[in-house]
Structure formats: structure tokens, C-alpha cells
Amino acid sequence: MVQRTADVSQTAQIIIWFLFVVSVFSVGAGLGTKYALLRRFARDDWLMLLALVMYLAQCITISLAASQGIGKDMDTLSDDAINGFLKAEYASVPFQILSFGLVKWSIAIFIEYLTPDDFHLHVDLGIRVVVALWLVSGIFSGLFQCALPTPWNYLDGARCIDRRAWWTYVGALNIITEVAIIVLYLLVLWNLRTSRARKTMVISIFLTRAFVIAAAIAQLVVFYKAYSDPNVTRSMWLPVILNQVVICVSILTACLPFLKPFMENLHSGIVRVENVVADSQEELSHGRTGSTLLTLSDFTNSAACSHPSNRSTDRSTI
Structure with missing residues (x-):
């Protein structure tokens, strides 16, 4: 039994860093393609890079938790190892929530580039505000989930908030904001003036953002099952790994709209950078007057990666 739980700990380390590498390649491919086309990064790109940095910090803390005995029985661990696990898991909370929030902000800014419609922009701004409030409340309550001077030690439940209620709040707002992002995507893209197939x-x-919702729901379900087990170092390994899956899927699906041009160039063997003309940028950002009908004449080609960041007025706020 001891050997089997040790294997779980080692497997957790492999999964943690494999998922991070997948995220790095996703961001690198997406942003690399966009930079090759535009020769600059827009604000949503910088936010995505910052989200990746936060994810790296979260991976480091969770990796430390795994090294302290995640997946192992508590009675086989020293007090120092258990305390190290609790501290590392506690330190990962703000980085995890920040990773989610920065990805959502990046997507929201990209959506602003896609539409001039005032209603869409108001909904987009509302999503950003809700995400900001969620970030502040989730991080603050997570950092003070237990009484000082040991806010990381939730084993003494009498001195802590209801962690199940807290995770439900964080997970539910994550899911709700993802649903709002998908609905806004559909509102913006539904009336594209292009062929039905395209x-x-x-x-x-x-x-594909729906996969983030599915992963977040799965994480909540597994967490609820593991919550009642007092042997936290053994029972929490799967919820912790699913947290990593949710972050990875969130970053991956945020980059997917920009991977197709990269894959097309790779497949055809063409190492060529096309100049993005002003007309393509205008097609991506401007629709008919008084209408939400966008003129994405060729979204699947270079215009898909162009950002109309040269607008005369800057209406974006995080």
C-alpha cells in the first residue's frame, strides 16, 4: 500500500508539469503566430503571458505539495511533511485564481476587438467587472480561510471557514463566467457574413470553452467526495490534479482560435509571414452601421489573428 501511494505522488508530479508544458506550447504557438503576423503584442496577449506566469507559480507550489506527500496516508508522514503540504496548497490558491481571472480578461479584451456593438461591449465590460470582484473576494477569503497565525492549517476545522462552501463559490463563479463568455462569443459570431460552413x-x-466548464464541474464533484475524508494528503490528490487540468484547458482553449493558421503553415511547409493589410483589420473590427453583422470575410486565414489595436479611441478597461 505504501508503494502504491508513493507512485501516486510521483504520478502527480508528472501530470502537473506535463499539463504546464502543454499550456506553454499552446500559448507559444498562438502568440507566436499572432506576433509573426502583426509584429507586436496586444493587451490580451500580455494578459495571457501573465496568466502563464501565474500558472507556473501555481505549478511550483503544487509540486512542492506533491513532494511533501500528496497521495500518501497521513499516518505515514511526519508533522513537518503534513505542515509543508498544507502550506504549499495554501500558497497555490491566489496563483490558481489569478490564472483563471487573467485568462478570462484576455478573452474579454479579444472579444472587444471583434465587435463594435455597444450591447456586446457592455456585456463584455460586465464580465470583466464580475471577474474582478470574484478575484478579489476569492483570493482574500482564501488567504484568510483559517485563523492567524496559521491560516493554512485547515485540519483544525473549528478555526476555519467552511472550505466546501468556499470552493463551491470559487468553482461556481468560474463556471458562471465561462458560460457568460460562451454566450457572448455566440452573440458576436452568430451573424458573421460568411458561408455557413465557415x-x-x-x-x-x-x-471549445465548454470543456473548461466540464472540467470545473468534474473538479467540484470530486472535491465534494474527497472533502469528508480526514486523510487529506491521500484524498486531495485527485482534486488537486483536476485543478491543474482546469487551468490547462482554460489556457489551451483560449489559444485555439489562433492555432489553425499555425498548423496550416506547418503542414504546408510554408515559412512565410503575410502582411496584414488595414482592410483585414477593419473587417475584423467593423460591421455594418447600426448592425451586429461582422464582415469576417476570411476568419480562418491571417485576419483571424489580427487585432484592431490601432483604433483611434481605446475603450478597453480590465
Whole structure:
């Protein structure tokens, strides 16, 4: 039994860093393609890079938790190892929530580039505000989940908030904001002035955000099952790994809209950078006057990666 739980700890380390590497390649491919086309990074790109940095910090803390005995029985661990596990898990909380929030902000800014419609922009701003409030409340309550001077020690439940209620709040707001992002995607993309096949392809790419919702729901379900087990170092390994899956899927699906041009160039063996003309940028950002009908004449090609960041007025706020 001891050997089997030791294997779980080692497997957790492998999964943690494998998922991070997948995220690094996703961000690198997406942003690399966009930079090759535009020769600059927009604000949503910088936010995505910052989200990746937060994810790295979260991976380091969770990796430390795994090294202290995640997946092992508590009675086989020293008090120092248990305390190290609790501290590392506690330190991962703000980085995890920040990773989620920064990815959502990056997507919201990208959506602003896609539409001039005032209603869409108001909904987009509302999503950013809700995400900001969620970040502040989730991080603050997570950092003070237990009484000082040991806010990381939730084994003494009498001195802590209800962790199940806290995780439900964090997970539920994560899911709700993802649903709002998907709905806004559909509102913006539904009336594209393009062929039905191309419209379906474009919408299906953006709808991959639904995988984030599925992963977040799975994490909550597993956490609820593990919560009642007092042997936390053994029972919490799967919820912790699913947290990593949710972050990885969130970053991956946020980058997917920009991976197709990269894969097309790779497949064809073409190492060529096309200049993005002003007309393509205008097609991506401007629709008919008084309408939400966008003129994405060729979203699947270079215009898919262009940002109209040269607008005369800057209406974006995080």
C-alpha cells in the first residue's frame, strides 16, 4: 500500500508539469503566430503571458505539495511533511485564481476587438467587472480561510471557514463566467457574413470553452467526495490534479482560435509571414452601421489573428 501511494505522488508530479508544458506550447504557438503576423503584442496577449506566469507559480507550489506527500496516508508522514503540504496548497490558491481571472480578461479584451456593438461591449465590460470582484473576494477569503497565525492549517476545522462552501463559490463563479463568455462569443459570431460552413467552423472553435466548464464541474464533484475524508494528503490528490487540468484547458482553449493558421503553415511547409493589410483589420473590427453583422470575410486565414489595436479611441478597461 505504501508503494502504491508513493507512485501516486510521483504520478502527480508528472501530470502537473506535463499539463504546464502543454499550456506553454499552446500559448507559444498562438502568440507566436499572432506576433509573426502583426509584429507586436496586444493587451490580451500580455494578459495571457501573465496568466502563464501565474500558472507556473501555481505549478511550483503544487509540486512542492506533491513532494511533501500528496497521495500518501497521513499516518505515514511526519508533522513537518503534513505542515509543508498544507502550506504549499495554501500558497497555490491566489496563483490558481489569478490564472483563471487573467485568462478570462484576455478573452474579454479579444472579444472587444471583434465587435463594435455597444450591447456586446457592455456585456463584455460586465464580465470583466464580475471577474474582478470574484478575484478579489476569492483570493482574500482564501488567504484568510483559517485563523492567524496559521491560516493554512485547515485540519483544525473549528478555526476555519467552511472550505466546501468556499470552493463551491470559487468553482461556481468560474463556471458562471465561462458560460457568460460562451454566450457572448455566440452573440458576436452568430451573424458573421460568411458561408455557413465557415461560420460553423469558427463558432465550434470558440465553443471549445465548454470543456473548461466540464472540467470545473468534474473538479467540484470530486472535491465534494474527497472533502469528508480526514486523510487529506491521500484524498486531495485527485482534486488537486483536476485543478491543474482546469487551468490547462482554460489556457489551451483560449489559444485555439489562433492555432489553425499555425498548423496550416506547418503542414504546408510554408515559412512565410503575410502582411496584414488595414482592410483585414477593419473587417475584423467593423460591421455594418447600426448592425451586429461582422464582415469576417476570411476568419480562418491571417485576419483571424489580427487585432484592431490601432483604433483611434481605446475603450478597453480590465
